[in-house]
Structure formats: C-alpha cells, structure tokens
Amino acid sequence: MHHFGICCRRLRQLRTRNHAVCRLRNAVGTWKVVHLVTWAGSVSGEPPRPGVVSGYADAVNLSAFAPVPPAHAYPGLFISFEGGDGVGKTTQIERLSTLLVAARIAYRRTREPGGTELGGQIRDLLLHGGQVSPRAEALLYAADRAHHVATVVRPALARGEVVLTDRYLDSSIAYQGAARALGAQEVRDLSLWATEGLLPDLTILLDADTAVSGRRAGARGRRDRLEREPDAFHTALREQFRVLARQEPERIKVVDADRPVGEVAAEVSGLVESLIVAHGTDAQLNAFRTAVSRASRPALHGPRG
Numbered sequence: 001m002h003h004f005g006i007c008c009r010r011l012r013q014l015r016t017r018n019h020a021v022c023r024l025r026n027a028v029g030t031w032k033v034v035h036l037v038t039w040a041g042s043v044s045g046e047p048p049r050p051g052v053v054s055g056y057a058d059a060v061n062l063s064a065f066a067p068v069p070p071a072h073a074y075p076g077l078f079i080s081f082e083g084g085d086g087v088g089k090t091t092q093i094e095r096l097s098t099l100l101v102a103a104r105i106a107y108r109r110t111r112e113p114g115g116t117e118l119g120g121q122i123r124d125l126l127l128h129g130g131q132v133s134p135r136a137e138a139l140l141y142a143a144d145r146a147h148h149v150a151t152v153v154r155p156a157l158a159r160g161e162v163v164l165t166d167r168y169l170d171s172s173i174a175y176q177g178a179a180r181a182l183g184a185q186e187v188r189d190l191s192l193w194a195t196e197g198l199l200p201d202l203t204i205l206l207d208a209d210t211a212v213s214g215r216r217a218g219a220r221g222r223r224d225r226l227e228r229e230p231d232a233f234h235t236a237l238r239e240q241f242r243v244l245a246r247q248e249p250e251r252i253k254v255v256d257a258d259r260p261v262g263e264v265a266a267e268v269s270g271l272v273e274s275l276i277v278a279h280g281t282d283a284q285l286n287a288f289r290t291a292v293s294r295a296s297r298p299a300l301h302g303p304r305g
C-alpha cells in the first residue's frame with residue numbers, strides 16, 4: 001500500500017507531461033479491479049448478519065471490513081465529512097473552503113443527499129416528505145450517491161480537483177445500517193455497488209456528544225425527519241461511526257467536535273495537510289501551508305489599515 005501511495009503521488013506530478021502516465025494509470029486500474037474482486041469474494045461467502053435486533057444499539061456491526069482500494073488513482077483528492085446532525089460539518093467545510101480559495105487550489109464542494117438536481121428531489125422526499133420504509137430509505141440514499149458519484153464526484157476528481165463532500169457512504173452505514181438496524185455490512189455493500197467502489201482518500205469524522213450536537217441542530221429551527229428521531233437513534237449512529245473509525249483508521253480520522261470552531265478547524269487543516277503531503281503535489285502543499293499560516297496570523301491592521 002505504501003508503494004502504491006508513492007506511485008500515485010508521483011503519477012499526479014507527472015501526469016501533464018508524460019504519456020507513460022496513461023499506461024501507469026491503466027496498471028492502477030487493473031490493481032483496483034483485482035482488489036475489488038478479492039474484496040467481493042471475501043464478503044460474498046458469509047456476510048455478517050445482524051439477525052434479530054432488539055434495539056438500535058444491538059445492530060452496531062463490529063465485524064472487520066475487508067479493505068477496498070482508495071480513490072488515489074485519480075489526480076484529485078476526495079475528502080468526506082461525517083458525523084451526526086449538528087456536529088459542525090458544514091461549518092468546518094466552509095472553513096476549509098476558505099483555505100483552499102486562499103491557496104488557489106481547485107475544489108468542489110458538495111453534499112449528500114442533494115449534490116445533484118436529481119439528488120435535490122431525493123433529498124426533499126427523504127427529509128421533508130412523508131414516512132419512508134427503512135429499506136426504501138437506504139435505496140434512496142444509495143440512488144442519490146450513485147448519481148452524485150457518477151456525475152459530480154468522479155468527474156471533479158478526474159479534473160484534479162479537491163472534492164469536499166458533506167456526508168458520504170459512512171452516513172448510510174451509521175444511519176441506515178446501525179440506527180435503522182438494516183446491517184452495516186449490507187448497507188456498505190449497497191453503497192460500494194452504487195459507487196463502483198469509490199472510497200474517500202480521507203474521511204473526517206466530527207465526533208460530539210449527542211446532547212451537544214442535538215442542541216446545535218435544534219437551535220437552527222425546524223428539524224428534518226431524521227433529526228426528529230429519538231435519542232437512542234442518535235446514540236446508535238454515533239457509536240457506529242466510532243466503530244467505523246476503529247476499523248479503518250487510515251482513512252477515517254476522528255476529530256473531537258465538542259471544542260470551539262477554531263480548535264476543530266486547526267485539527268481539520270492539519271489532517272488535510274497530511275493528505276496533501278501523501279497524495280497531493282508540492283505546489284499544492286506549499287500553497288496550502290501558506291494559506292494556513294496566513295489565516296492563523298492575527299490581523300495586523302484594522303479595516304482602513
């Protein structure tokens with residue numbers, strides 16, 4: 001895996017100059033296919049089943065997931081923000097977007113559900129419509145994701161952009177897999193099928209006490225259909241997010257979101273910097289570091305200098 005990461009970084013740096021890069025990419029594609037097939041084989045035999053569950057938390061699936069290949073084969077970087085309602089994902093994505101603008105790094109900000117026109121309609125059905133049965137809910141989130149990845153995420157990654165998504169497949173595993181008790185592995189498989197195996201390069205899991213995040217979400221006004229679920233639902237999905245982070249520590253980084261916005265943002269930018277070190281270009285790294293250090297400097301002058 002280490003060699004693979006180094007190769008991909010080198011690949012990005014050379015991509016505009018060298019036709020050999022195309023051949024390398026094909027090799028990476030083959031690697032992906034081989035590993036996806038291996039992964040599919042490893043889960044198709046005996047998929048773990050949650051069985052009969054008596055409550056939300058019982059459905060938290062502790063089985064280890066077989067690793068699947070990351071999105072490193074693209075020149076862009078794929079970053080997802082995850083966590084319960086009101087933990088501060090939107091706030092942190094705004095902060096990071098400001099840094100990327102300052103660094104002149106091309107990025108695409110998006111979200112699930114609702115990152116496309118079709119997804120906007122699905123979002124309305126899911127969050128502001130009537131009752132939706134659990135399996136229909138899981139399929140609608142997966143449909144939103146399939147269309148989003150095919151029409152927004154993959155094209156942006158192929159153009160070399162940094163994609164920041166407010167939620168991705170880990171939300172489905174936590175909300176539908178655990179909190180709705182459909183089974184983490186089944187819901188993960190559904191999303192991987194929908195996205196043809198695309199996982200983020202980095203997932204930032206904002207983790208906050210459910211009472212704190214509930215208060216923050218509530219302070220915004222009218223609650224959507226999922227935000228209105230009882231405390232046990234939110235506790236179960238928080239626990240599943242934490243289980244996912246323990247299972248995939250390389251991809252999913254847990255950030256304590258109970259702290260002030262600035263402290264959380266500083267940790268987030270450190271994680272993004274590490275990702276750029278591993279998989280970005282030297283130009284991106286220099287520009288990002290400069291933007292971070294400028295942003296952390298106190299303003300020397302007032303509005304009129």
Ligand SMILES: Nc1ncnc2c1ncn2[C@@H]1O[C@H](COP(=O)(O)OP(=O)(O)OP(=O)(O)O)[C@@H](O)[C@H]1O
Pocket residue numbers: 083084085086087088089090091092216217219220257258259260261264
């Ligand atoms: N670290 C923080 N400390 C205090 N308040 C915060 C913090 N982060 C965000 N907030 C506030 O909490 C509210 C929810 O934040 P935000 O919309 O960023 O959360 P979210 O995770 O995107 O929520 P949702 O998933 O429900 O859309 C906002 O009013 C925001 O200003």
Ligand SMILES: Cc1cn([C@H]2C[C@H](O)[C@@H](COP(=O)(O)O)O2)c(=O)[nH]c1=O
Pocket residue numbers: 085111112113127141166167168169171172173175176226227
């Ligand atoms: C992607 C995704 C989302 N959800 C839930 C989580 C939230 O309650 C809403 C989205 O609202 P937000 O304001 O954009 O956070 O949908 C889910 O249950 N499953 C998913 O896959």
